[in-house]
Amino acid sequence: MDCIQQTTDAWGFESNCQLKFVNFEAHENHISHETEGLSKKHLVVRRGKPFKLTLLFRSQMWNPRSENLVLEVCLGNRSERIPVQFSKEEYQPHSWSAKVYPGGLHLKSAEVHVCSPVQSSVALHRLLLHLETRQTRRSYSVGDFVLLCNPWLKDDPVYMPMDVQIQEYVKSDYGVLYMGTPRSIAQRPWSFGQYEPGVLEACLTLLEVTPQHFKDKDKDFIRRTDPVYLSRVICAMVNSNDDLGVLEGKWQGGYKDGVNPTEWSGSADILRQWVSSNCEPVRYGQCWVFAAVLCTVMRVLGIPSRVVTVFNAAHDGDANLTIEEFYSSSGEKLNLSKDSIWNFHVWVECWMARGDLGAEFGGWQVVDPTPQERSAGVFCCGPCPVAAVRERCYEARYDTPFVYASVDADVVRVIVREGRVVGRKVDTESVGQLIYTKSLHSDAPDNLTGTYKGRKTMQQRVTMTLYSSAARCSLRSPPTGLSCQLSPQETAPALEVSLSIDGVPSVGENISMRVTVTNRSASPRLLMEHLNAQLKAFNSNPERSFWKAHKEVSVQPGEVLTLHHIIPPAEYEAFLAGEDIVNVAVVIKDKRTEERVLAFQEFNISSPQISVEIEGGDSIQVNKKYTARVSFVNPFTKVLSGAVLTVEGSGLLQGKCQERLLLMQPEEKIEKAVTIVASLAGTKLLMATFSQSSSSRVVSRSFHKVSVTAA
The missing domain is CATH 3.90.260.10 (Transglutaminase-like)
Known part of the structure; x- marks a missing residue:
């Protein structure tokens, strides 16, 4: 029940009927409006749909023949009066209305159904109630209610049919x-x-x-x-x-x-x-x-x-719908562009x-x-x-060109050496893959x-080709000191190069790679292979290189040559942890013609697993205690110092629970049992992390879904 604050009689007269309180019927309204659980403080309803109020009067019932009942909805400095009417008619979708249906009047109480316009303001509204005769008005501040959008209502702009x-x-x-x-x-x-x-x-x-x-x-x-x-x-x-x-x-x-x-x-x-x-x-x-x-x-x-x-x-920093990336002649990705491609x-x-x-x-x-x-x-x-x-309607509001570039821009990858462009390749497929x-x-x-990404029409293909060609020739804004002069060999490359990663590398395992070189020419080729691996943040260009390889190879006319490479854990453990992203690039150079061809791959190192088991299964009841057992096994061949296993979960645990080991041997297990209690129904998450306090690095992170039902 909502308390009512009575305001001063406007004309100084007493009215016969006095309002005692108003029941906002929160439980019933919240079920009807699909707003259960959103708030315990406010009535929460959806616009364009009626909600019910029950008015309880003191010693004498409201007499509609002698007194008018008027609701007033206030928002900021604006307000709207809503006379309460007796009616069976449908609600008007574009105006406020308040109705008492036949049978809605009882001894000392009345049921009033209030309906907002379908395009009401999403906000906390204040509700007043006035009892008016020809000579008097008694006003009450009833309380507040929240209006939300209504995706169930066909006239609401957020209407969703399914x-x-x-x-x-x-x-x-x-x-x-x-x-x-x-x-x-x-x-x-x-x-x-x-x-x-x-x-x-x-x-x-x-x-x-x-x-x-x-x-x-x-x-x-x-x-x-x-x-x-x-x-x-x-x-x-x-x-x-x-x-x-x-x-x-x-x-x-x-x-x-x-x-x-x-x-x-x-x-x-x-x-x-x-x-x-x-x-x-x-x-x-x-x-x-x-x-x-x-x-x-x-x-x-x-x-x-x-x-x-x-x-x-793609993050199109210079707004030309084309992304430029630069590599050194040894395969190291360079931070020379205003553009970037986020892995995700x-x-x-x-x-x-x-x-x-x-x-x-x-x-x-x-x-x-x-x-x-x-x-x-x-x-x-x-x-x-x-x-x-x-549909590439760039003029449609808001920010369509930027979003389009994010999912469908062309990428121009450039190899540079001593300030000159010595190789270039256009990629029309990888962005928004x-x-x-x-x-x-x-x-x-x-x-x-x-x-x-719909199929491009012929006109769109011509337009984008011209746009991309202009970008390739000018690089739009070439980095200072970089010459865009093309090498003659770039026009018809006789070498095809690809780079692939075997499987999904996991922490503690070898990273295995294959470089495939196809000689399309009619003569043998003496080649120099440069391979480079760099740690990469998901949203920017790579950072430092942590592994390199160089090899001289020869390939016969028409031959397809496969070169295998392995990066063992000992050569990356000091640089990579679980979920880290790696950029590997290879540049193949023809030693006679100086033709250079680039291929690259980016991949993430998968984390070793953290085991989470809840006693009795992953479905639990509100306000009951359960035990969750969390464990991690050291997958490395080396001893880990400062091992920390942390467990936390909003709505399940208060704060963080930790287990520590000063030294953790290979294949050794660290385990933590925690008591969880859910206060609300719904889907909750337990998060477990394994880290090394000595290096402040998270080695593995795991999320476990828990379904909570009412007791």
Whole structure:
């Protein structure tokens, strides 16, 4: 029951009827509006759908013949009066209404059904109630209620026709993020946490501290009817670059003054920390953290959303729709370009109509909160229609050229030596090689690549060829001192070279590679092979080289020559840990003609497994104790010093539990038993990490999904 605060009679007269309290019927309304669990503090309802209030009067019942009952909804400086009427008529979708149905009047109580316009503002609204006669008005402050978007309602711009999709993209609090490289994809569970205490309130706070709200509250409230506006504003607020946003990004250096982005496993802790610190940015995030938090906020507000991973995502730094990469003549990748290709990049797709663009651009929209480039002066990206990317409609708002380049740009790979271009190859296939999201009802990936990359028409092929040719000749903005003069041998290469990795290398195992050279010429060739391996961050160019090989070989006319190479663990263990990415490149040089051909591969080292077993299975009940046993076996041939096994899980454990070994022998096991208790139903995650305190390196990380049901 909600307490009622009575205000002063406007004309100084007593009215006969007095309101005692109002029952917001939260349980019934939350079931009807599909908002169960979102808040224990507020009534949470969806726009365009009626919700019920029960009014209880004191000593005398409300008499509709002598007194008018009027509701008033307030938002900022704006308010709207809603006379309560007796009616059987359908609700009007574009205006507020309040009705008492026949039989809705009882002894000292009345059932009132209130319905908001289908395009109401997403916000916390204040509700007043007035009892009015010709001479008097008695007013009451009833309380607050939250209005959200309504994907079940056909007239709502976020309407989604299939209920199974709404259950996955709005109501589900569990997701899977895909990371790694196209040849070795890792799954990372994530708890969106929209039903965790305080998360809805954090999302409402986020809307109240935007630059748009500070500048003009009433205008902001009016525009919050539109999911296009909401998604753009929230996208900018998830990063802290321009405002009081949620997350600060960091991609290099240490994380001692915050949390390493790889340690987050859910959005709730991030949002609650941001609110409790008075909107100080949470440290730190990277693309998947930004995207997952954005997905949480959008689902809370009722906008269908999903997290999407683009493998080999291009960052077109000079906005020419072409990516330039530079290699030395010995196969070392050089940091000379404004462009980069991220092994994976994570953004969000949000579902909505695009009234500003036309029906053909409705549906899934790319919204990317990772601060890369400014859009209209602000670090945000989108909403960009996926349909516009597929059809290459670059003029469609917002940021379509940047998103298109991310998934379908051409790559020009250049070999340089002593300031001259000595080799060049154009790759039209690798960017956006795979685009994944979580499938409905399954952790398996749903391949979205075809929704972004339609077949090019002949005219598009001609346009892109001319565009790419101009880029190849000029390199747009060649690095200082680099000559773009072509070597004559580049026009018709007689050598074909490929590089492949055997299997998926795991920590503690050999990295096996094959270089295949095909001699298409009619004469024998004397070749020099240069092979180079570098550690690579997922979102930038490689760092240092940790392994090199050089060999002179000969190949006969028409011969296909295969060269095998192995990098043993002893030569990479000091540089690589689980989930690290490696760039391996080979340059084959003809010693007579000086023709050079480049091939490369990027792959991630898979982590050794951490075992997690829950007594009685992975389905547990609320408020009951269970034991989880976590263990790790040293896969290396060497002794590990400062071994640390850490277990944590939001909603299952308070804080972190650790087990330590000063020295850990090869094949030795470290084990930790922890007691878990779930406070809420839903999908929860246990995260276990194995690290070496002596080097501060995480060797392995594991996530274990736990299904929690009501007792």
